[in-house]
Amino acid sequence: MCNACLIEDVKRSMLSRRALFTGAAATTAAAVTAGLTTARPALAQSAGRVVDLTHAYDSDFPTFDGNPGILYEPAVKFEDSGYQLWKLTIWEHTGTHIDAPLHFAADGRSVAELPPESLVCPLCVIDLKAKAAEDANAMVEPEDIEAWISANGEIPAGACVAMNSGWADKVATPAFRTNAEGTFAFPGFSKAATDLLADAGAACIGVDTMSLDPGDSADFAVHYSWLPSGRYGIEGLAGLDGVPAKGATIFVGAPKHKLGTGGPARVMAVV
Incomplete structure (x- = not known):
């Protein structure tokens, strides 16, 4: 399927499916916000090092x-x-x-309505570079999260869980977006993984690619489940090699325009 056709199919799907999520979104968003208070002890004690996770564009x-x-x-x-x-x-x-809930939920929170406490999060970084080198459309799967937990401990409530696929290094090349055939190809999260993170109380997921879903996704399953649940995502992260797997705190400088479905953000981590 051509890229333009895919985009049109997604638009039609969004209009027909958004209403399915509106009831659950407010309840889940309240639960996420309530869980953030337990994340405070997990925030990094700054040693004075700030890492910019934002591309200039x-x-x-x-x-x-x-x-x-x-x-x-x-x-x-x-x-x-x-x-x-x-x-x-x-x-x-x-x-x-930022991808705000309103991006994929007709009555979801706008970017201006994201609770400020949800924009300061313990940062957990999952290294997907080896898998991404083998498969351009590799996904963070539940086993990748379980491996992270085995090595680093439980994911804190209210955390931002970010995928480091190494894709940020490709940003100045066509390979950041498509493969040699001109088809979308980049890593992302699987729905099974984000369902697990939702159960763990994560507030945000982040990727160093253009989309929370992998490039070959036909249904945008992560967008259609994670965002309508009241959580948000960050796309196009940079600099993830400069932060540890755990122990950093991410500061998400989300825009605050009313009715915003998202918007360019300055994202930084303190280590």
Whole structure:
């Protein structure tokens, strides 16, 4: 299936299926928020090192639909006025950005309605680089989470669980988005894994690719389950090699525009 056809199929599916999740979303979101208080002891005690997990981006940054995610237009020029500023046209889901519940749930929380305490999280990083080197559409599976727990202990309530597939290194190449045949190909989470993380009380999942679901997903199962449950996601993370598997705290600088389904974010970790 062509990329454009896939996007249109997903749009139709979103319209027909969003209503299925609206009832459960508010209940689950309240449970996530309540569980965040137990995450406070798991937050890192800063040693003063801050790691930027955000890509700088411009109109050349790869996007899902292939169109520029940000456009610049001079609004005031320095030579005319002694100062300068741009008029920006930004598509919400570009660069390093947030997926809010409203993105895949008609009555979900907007990005402006995310509880501030959910944006400061213990960070758990699952290394998927070996699997991703073998399969461009590799997924974080329950066994990867169980292996992380065996090595690092339980996942704290309210945590952000991030996948480090090594894909951020490809961001300046076509391989970040598609394979040689022009088909979407990049790692993501499996629904079975995110169901497990939901049961564990995680508040957020993050990926160093363009989508929470892998590139070859035909149904966006993670988007359709994780986001309508009241949780959020981060796509396009950078710098995950610079943080440990556990022990860091992530600070998610989510935008706060009303009715936002997400938006570009500055994401940093303190170690």
